[in-house]
Amino acid sequence: MSEATPYHPSMALGGIFLSLFGATWLCGASVAYAGPNLPLLAAIVIAALLMTAWAIATFRARRRSFTATADAAAGKRVRKVFMVVNAMQWSSIGLAVLLLNLTGHVAWILPAVIMVVGLHFFPLARLFGFRAYNLTAAALVVVAGAALLAGGAVNGVALTLLATGAILWLTAVALLRSV
Numbered sequence: 001m002s003e004a005t006p007y008h009p010s011m012a013l014g015g016i017f018l019s020l021f022g023a024t025w026l027c028g029a030s031v032a033y034a035g036p037n038l039p040l041l042a043a044i045v046i047a048a049l050l051m052t053a054w055a056i057a058t059f060r061a062r063r064r065s066f067t068a069t070a071d072a073a074a075g076k077r078v079r080k081v082f083m084v085v086n087a088m089q090w091s092s093i094g095l096a097v098l099l100l101n102l103t104g105h106v107a108w109i110l111p112a113v114i115m116v117v118g119l120h121f122f123p124l125a126r127l128f129g130f131r132a133y134n135l136t137a138a139a140l141v142v143v144a145g146a147a148l149l150a151g152g153a154v155n156g157v158a159l160t161l162l163a164t165g166a167i168l169w170l171t172a173v174a175l176l177r178s179v
Contacts, residue, residue, distance in 0.1 A: 007179045009062035011128060015055030015176045022168030023048035029161035051172055058176055081127050089120040107152035114164055115144035130178070136171040140164065 023044050030040045096112040118140025125133035143163045150156025 007128070007130065009059050009179065011130065011179045012055050012059035012062060012176060014128075015058065015172045015179075016052050018168045018172035018175065019048045019051035019055065022165045022172060025161050025165030025168065027165075029158050029165060032161055033155075033158035047169075051169070051176075054176055055172070058179060062179060078127060081123070085120055085123050085127070089116055092116045108148065110152075110157065110160060111144040111147040114140055114147060114160070117164075118144060130175065132171065132174045132178070136167060139167045143167065 026044045027041055030037055030044060034040060093113050093116050096116060097109055100106060100109050100112060118137045121133040121137035121140070125131055125137065143160060146163075147156065147160040150160065
């Protein structure tokens with residue numbers, strides 16, 4: 001039997017996105033540091049698939065035991081705000097990539113993307129009442145700042161990608177342990 005938790009079962013689905021996006025950043029780190037190392041890339045993919053399976057299993061188990069007490073309007077509002085936050089995130093990433101390319105600041109693209117991804121966790125923390133997202137946001141903003149200071153050095157890029165992926169995976173584990 002699942003323990004009581006204040007989080008809606010669909011929060012577990014966030015573990016899927018965190019796992020897969022974290023794996024993408026970690027695969028980038030692997031390639032940046034070691035080139036196309038198939039065993040390392042396979043290990044990252046397998047770990048991401050295991051975390052995704054954990055998220056799906058958690059969602060299914062929690063969904064069976066969940067009794068909805070919130071009204072439908074509140075659920076609709078959460079979905080709407082979630083979609084707006086993500087639309088703003090993706091639009092901001094696209095705009096940053098475009099403007100940084102046009103102005104010749106290509107080395108700033110990676111830190112800008114990480115900054116936008118980090119900042120989007122602040123409203124999600126409030127929306128879902130999951131305070132750990134504030135820590136995720138702050139950590140990603142720090143990584144983005146450090147990446148700017150590293151100035152695109154090869155090892156700096158690999159470390160930036162590694163830190164970003166690790167933060168997302170740690171957030172997935174924290175989330176899945178909470179829901």
